[in-house]
């Protein structure tokens with residue numbers, strides 16, 4: 356198994372091009388199931404999760420054509436990105452998302468809504484637990500039932516059927532769910548009549564999906580608010596839609612600049628996608644400036660500890676919590692980090708303490724006692740994508756050598772991570788057999 360080796364303590368300087376958002380691209384790909392006409396997605400990232408979703412969709416009968424880098428993306432630039440993918444589902448060939456794929460990538464459940472809406476049937480494996488919590492899909496299922504689907508749970512699979520067409524309904528999510536909102540948005544677009552989703556997720560990836568569905572002929576309003584109105588249509592058609600920039604990749608490299616006390620220009624991204632994180636960074640003493648589609652992040656020693664609490668968008672994203680903890684462990688002073696979205700998302704804590712970080716977990720909160728830039732490198736390993744990258748960040752700041760094991764987690768969500776960092780001065784390499 357590959358590992359990443361870092362010789363830390365080098366301030367990063369340079370430019371990193373931000374790719375398309377994994378968590379926007381995955382539901383957009385699932386939306387390809389909703390029409391027999393081609394759906395073309397631009398600014399697609401190249402990631403393991405995108406390949407996994409591609410494999411699943413091919414099994415369901417989707418033809419996928421991919422282009423190389425788009426014109427305009429300068430491949431000489433660090434981290435050039437932006438592929439085009441065309442999905443075409445002339446006929447649904449299978450309605451089954453097997454355990455093996457769903458277990459590996461929970462976003463596979465996003466085929467449920469589109470399959471039931473277009474084909475009247477879906478068999479999707481229940482995902483089971485994962486490294487960050489139990490993560491059930493009960494809210495997806497209840498909402499689909501409200502739209503008229505019959506749901507049966509058998510042998511670890513959800514079997515959803517609808518005799519004719521789904522029917523619009525009022526859905527009130529008792530808890531904000533990103534994937535649940537996405538599944539219902541897609542299903543309701545082809546339902547008969549109007550659906551209203553209350554307490555809908557407001558993440559920018561939801562807006563990207565709603566814009567895509569509207570470009571395909573759907574009738575969705577209320578994007579960015581907690582209430583979405585969807586007037587169902589009989590069929591959807593071809594469209595060409597850009598994937599929004601990856602706000603978590605943006606935030607991760609912003610922390611890379613800050614934690615190494617360097618300066619990075621993050622290109623091809625948007626400040627508004629990550630305002631809560633940038634606000635906290637500014638409070639900590641990090642300098643952030645916007646310049647067109649670039650954000651410049653610079654930091655010096657003497658950062659302050661800043662408390663954060665993860666919340667649904669526009670709050671501080673849970674997907675930035677581990678990276679924030681790495682940064683705070685190099686601040687001068689204490690900070691409290693509270694996780695409210697997932698029940699088990701402090702798995703990086705024992706690994707961060709191996710760098711010398713002083714972190715204590717009390718229930719859903721962690722107290723980080725920052726002692727300035729004092730981390731020292733260590734061999735570590737992580738259990739999920741964002742935890743892994745927080746260890747890379749700590750390794751970039753730490754003196755001496757760090758070896759991050761289980762690199763496959765990183766490949767799920769960060770495109771050419773080592774190359775992008777190396778181009779900015781990091782001493783980082785992938786090595787075999789960690």
Ligand code: EPZ
Pocket residue numbers: 378379381461462488489490491492493494495496530531532533534535673674696697698740741768
């Ligand atoms: C999405 O997961 C993201 N994944 C996650 O990113 C992200 O952490 C999460 O949203 C929160 O922002 C994708 O977009 C592919 P939820 P999702 O449904 O949709 C509970 C990453 O690192 N819940 O908003 O699965 C659930 O257990 C990943 O890129 C139910 O109880 O998240 C959690 O506590 C990790 N029942 C909370 O709601 C349900 O039916 C929010 O989950 C559904 C969810």
